[in-house]
Amino acid sequence: MGKDTGSRGRRQSELSDGELEVLKVLWEGRSNTVREVMERLHASGRKLAYTTVLTFMNRLEQKGYVKSDKAGLAYVYRAKRSRELVTSTKLRAMVEQLFDGxxxxxxxxxxxxxxxxxxxxxxxxxxxxxxxxxx
Amino acid sequence: MGKDTGSRGRRQSELSDGELEVLKVLWEGRSNTVREVMERLHASGRKLAYTTVLTFMNRLEQKGYVKSDKAGLAYVYRAKRSRELVTSTKLRAMVEQLFDGxxxxxxxxxxxxxxxxxxxxxxxxxxxxxxxxxx
DNA sequence: GCGGGAGTACTACAAGTGTCGTAGATTCTT
DNA sequence: AAGAATCTACGACACTTGTAGTACTCCCGC
Known part of the structure; x- marks a missing residue:
């Protein structure tokens, strides 16, 4: 019953909702340590644990949306892809998906x-x- | 190391991409049995197993997007939410998510x-x- | 009155996602 | 230098999603 040894179930691995939330904060900020991002999220009502924010930043980096440099104590993150690029990519996907292009x-x-x-x-x-x- | 007994990790459970693909076929069709939907997907180049399509239809029903009636042998599905409703909901979400409303x-x-x-x-x-x- | 085919129900499972805890490293304070 | 405050690395875990196999049911023709 359902041995299922095949290789199925992969996805495209794009920008997820949570990652986007964090990326949006990065677009606004200049300095962008994990702590600062977390605080700005908190300030706008989004409560997330420090490590959750860290996870998102790491995943964003793996996916190539941001890069980080160690600045003394902590890493500082900068967006590698602009808001315009990301929004237009998402919009295009939307056009394809909902309106067949x-x-x-x-x-x-x-x-x-x-x-x-x-x-x-x-x-x-x-x-x-x-x-x-x-x- | 990470006992983690708390209750985390849920999501809103909305319309997923695969579900939308199937829903789009339902919007076009009149009759809509699982088999017919599958065939129309195949015709447009999207190869999915019969049971995969079935799974999507079921999930769509659970989520309230379609309803089904047993018509003799098989179930026949109809969309409960119109294309316009779904697209405008998605567009609104996009506006919120990408352009802060x-x-x-x-x-x-x-x-x-x-x-x-x-x-x-x-x-x-x-x-x-x-x-x-x-x- | 049974075998075969269509249909559905149930199960499965890997990858992705949201969410965090803990441990270990590094740095600041006294 | 010991202890406190920070950081990051790693793991963990529930839920979702994409994808499908298998088993069981029901009807049809013979």
Whole structure:
């Protein structure tokens, strides 16, 4: 019953939710020791143990999202991939996954479902005009 | 070394990637037995064992995304949550996760990074005008 | 009235994830 | 230098997810 010796069950191993939470803090900070990141997380209401944050930082490093240098006592971490890169990668994945690669329907749905202010709408229009000008 | 008897490590249990793949097929189909879903997945290049598809359908049902009725021999599944609902929920989660709740920057980034055609841009402009008119 | 095929239920299991505890190393304080 | 405060390394463990095998059930044709 279910010997199951084959090799199944792997995944892509990308940025996970928890790792992203930590990475976001790294993007904001300049110095970024584990303790500082933990404190900033606590400050924004996210309570995690020191070692949990450490685990995330390590995993982020293994996955190539950050790098660390020993600065005296502790390691200091810096993001290797920018927020823009990560967000656009995630957005692209979303487009593929939910809209089969068609980004326009996604934008349309967003524009419809989110309630944007006049100012925001104006910003959209402005950008559209620019894009249109370039072609 | 790490007795660790506490209760940690749970998650929200939401729609997973594999489940979504199957759900997307359900959204398209009318009849939707396990076998049919599997065949349509195969047709689009996604090879999964019958029981794997079954597992996803069951998990989808447990999570409330689909319901099933025994139609003679086999169960027939129908989606309980519409594509629109699911996509907008996922999009909202994305907005929260990546843009701290601000949808406008996400739309802007999409408009910049994806290369939209004139027609698509025209569609955006049209929608914007409508939104603007309502206000 | 039974064998075969379709279908479902149950089990399994590896990798990934969230969450941390503990032990050992290093450094700061007195 | 002893003890305190910090850090990191390593392990641990429950739950999820992707993926599927096996066993049991039910009906159909012979």
């Amino acid at each position: 068609a980004a326009a329907p996604m934008v349309l749905q967003l524009m419809k479902s989110e309630n944007f202010s006049r100012d925001e709408i104006e910003a959209f229009r402005k950008l559209i005009d620019e894009l249109d000008a370039e072609g | 601000a949808a406008a920057p996400m739309v802007l980034q999409l408009m910049k990074s994806e290369n939209f055609s004139r027609d698509e841009i025209e569609a955006f402009r049209k929608l914007i005008d409508e939104l603007d008119a309502e206000g």
